[in-house]
Amino acid sequence: MITIATSFTVLLLLGTPIAFCIGISALAGLLQLGDIPLLLLPHMMFQGTDSFPLLAVPFFVLAGALMNAGGITRRLVDFANLLVGHVRSGLALVNVVASMFFAGVTGAAVADTSAIGSVLIPAMAEEGYELDFSAAITAASSTMGPIIPPSIPMIIYGVSAEQSIGALFLAGIIPGLLIGLALMAVAYFSGDRQTSGFSETRKAVGWRQLLSGGKDALLALFMPAFILGGILAGIFTPTEAAAISVLYAFVVGRFVYGELNLRQLPELIKESLVITAVIMFIIANAAVFGWLVAALQMPQKVITILTATVSSRWLILIMINLFLLLVGTFMETTASLIILTPVLLPLAKQIGLDPIHFGAIMVLNLVIGLTTPPLGVCLFVSSGIAGISLEKISRAMIPFLLAAILVLLLVTYIPMLSMWIPQMYLQR
Amino acid sequence: MLSRTSHWLNRIAEVLCSVILLTMTLVVTLQVVCRYFLGASLVWSEELSRYGLVWITFLGGSIALKKRAHMALEAVVDKLSPKSRKMVQIFTLFTIMGFLTIATVKGVQLSIFNLKQHSPAMGVPMGVIYSAIPTGCLFMLVHAAEQLVTLLRTGPALEPGRTG
Numbered sequence: 001m002i003t004i005a006t007s008f009t010v011l012l013l014l015g016t017p018i019a020f021c022i023g024i025s026a027l028a029g030l031l032q033l034g035d036i037p038l039l040l041l042p043h044m045m046f047q048g049t050d051s052f053p054l055l056a057v058p059f060f061v062l063a064g065a066l067m068n069a070g071g072i073t074r075r076l077v078d079f080a081n082l083l084v085g086h087v088r089s090g091l092a093l094v095n096v097v098a099s100m101f102f103a104g105v106t107g108a109a110v111a112d113t114s115a116i117g118s119v120l121i122p123a124m125a126e127e128g129y130e131l132d133f134s135a136a137i138t139a140a141s142s143t144m145g146p147i148i149p150p151s152i153p154m155i156i157y158g159v160s161a162e163q164s165i166g167a168l169f170l171a172g173i174i175p176g177l178l179i180g181l182a183l184m185a186v187a188y189f190s191g192d193r194q195t196s197g198f199s200e201t202r203k204a205v206g207w208r209q210l211l212s213g214g215k216d217a218l219l220a221l222f223m224p225a226f227i228l229g230g231i232l233a234g235i236f237t238p239t240e241a242a243a244i245s246v247l248y249a250f251v252v253g254r255f256v257y258g259e260l261n262l263r264q265l266p267e268l269i270k271e272s273l274v275i276t277a278v279i280m281f282i283i284a285n286a287a288v289f290g291w292l293v294a295a296l297q298m299p300q301k302v303i304t305i306l307t308a309t310v311s312s313r314w315l316i317l318i319m320i321n322l323f324l325l326l327v328g329t330f331m332e333t334t335a336s337l338i339i340l341t342p343v344l345l346p347l348a349k350q351i352g353l354d355p356i357h358f359g360a361i362m363v364l365n366l367v368i369g370l371t372t373p374p375l376g377v378c379l380f381v382s383s384g385i386a387g388i389s390l391e392k393i394s395r396a397m398i399p400f401l402l403a404a405i406l407v408l409l410l411v412t413y414i415p416m417l418s419m420w421i422p423q424m425y426l427q428r
Numbered sequence: 429m430l431s432r433t434s435h436w437l438n439r440i441a442e443v444l445c446s447v448i449l450l451t452m453t454l455v456v457t458l459q460v461v462c463r464y465f466l467g468a469s470l471v472w473s474e475e476l477s478r479y480g481l482v483w484i485t486f487l488g489g490s491i492a493l494k495k496r497a498h499m500a501l502e503a504v505v506d507k508l509s510p511k512s513r514k515m516v517q518i519f520t521l522f523t524i525m526g527f528l529t530i531a532t533v534k535g536v537q538l539s540i541f542n543l544k545q546h547s548p549a550m551g552v553p554m555g556v557i558y559s560a561i562p563t564g565c566l567f568m569l570v571h572a573a574e575q576l577v578t579l580l581r582t583g584p585a586l587e588p589g590r591t592g
Contacts, residue, residue: 015502015516015517016523017500018499019489019498020527027527038530038534039541041531042531043538046538051481055478055481059453236460244457247457269450270442270446270491273491274492277485277489278497280481281489283485284489
């Protein structure tokens, strides 16, 4: 146990890719256990990746890349602009709303940051917003990407916890919308100081304009409804929905909007392959790690220690929240989910949490970690686009982060927020 | 020589993975079409695409290693002086290569053990499917060796790549 933890921490700090940190420390653990044949290493790697639900990962990644290249992202931003652009601190709100829409077509936070950020950060700068503020709201709003369905982290949690991915998708809807509302509230009040005079010149658009803009974005907005509807109606599995959404994105981008160039295709595929392989290779290595965790009976030990020292359910939940926030800032989401779900889920069940509810808590927690200074990945991407230092974006990030954490606490302690929609569906 | 091998292995991996990804997309879509419109389920489609994913994991993992796109915590190492950063990178590359060597050897053994066993739906020898692991790990080993040699030959510390 100590060998595994030490080798993992040392390798991680030395900048070794996380997948290898996990694989190497698991191998060290296997060697230390002694009489275990090392054939287990490739065998578990295979077991971990040979999964039909996980197939949804490359499909959703590719669909997102196609939508970006096919002009769907731009139309979502345009439509968001028509909706809320004229309000006080309009473009900041546009940023959040566009992310919300975009969350419906992608399942990853970093994709959201770069897609929305590259369009909106320059536009916000032109209207006089401070760069740190624009970069911060872009990073903050991209947390909705993996919470509003479809969601790659929810798929990975679902596979690891053996829970219905459809139900998990549904559980993310309200928490995702709450994050959006909370961020908009912060932007509305704090953005005002920066843009006095700018938004007054913009006027609300008429119904006709709104309708025509909506029509333009309709094909993109239809995506999440189609995915969720199809899964819930039992027409297809999440994986099949993901494959169909690849074709859908291709057809819309190529034939309806006519913006997708066939020559871009090999590059888009390669890009998606790399993103997929990074996630999947972590999963492969984490599967070996997971075997060790089970063999060493870690979940049982954690439960025994925790329930013996802490009696309050609320306190345990707070501890889980803090722990996951911390992990989320320096660990990749996939790795955290695959390694920690088997350890924490039994604990959550022990204190009476529904696995679907716990999935929403875990994903929300880890995703907020992606935007937490000083190490959150989304911060790096966003400050990179804006060309500002990490310190600046971190300072501007604080109010948004507090808003997101407030939502996290609500979701943690009010099960209905995540459970209401799945239960409605399951009772049917 | 090493860098050229690494280059060509990467090209092969890119082409193979692209073909696999496209095939998987079409096969899974076809599966829905067959079930709903033709009323007949395909028996082999799920297996084929699952095994495709395994191949993408390991061959694609080698593309990611070549591009230095594997996610890592770089904040600590970035604080070091260029010289010590290079030392650290040499050390981690050695560790990674040790791990990959074991994974490759054990992967070959696992594949050989399972040559006589066949997959339930398509009847392909499982050894062929397991061989994704040693193949991908071997490709990664070559790329890592190439990066190590570049590093040892006076090269400055490697810059991280970007995912996507």
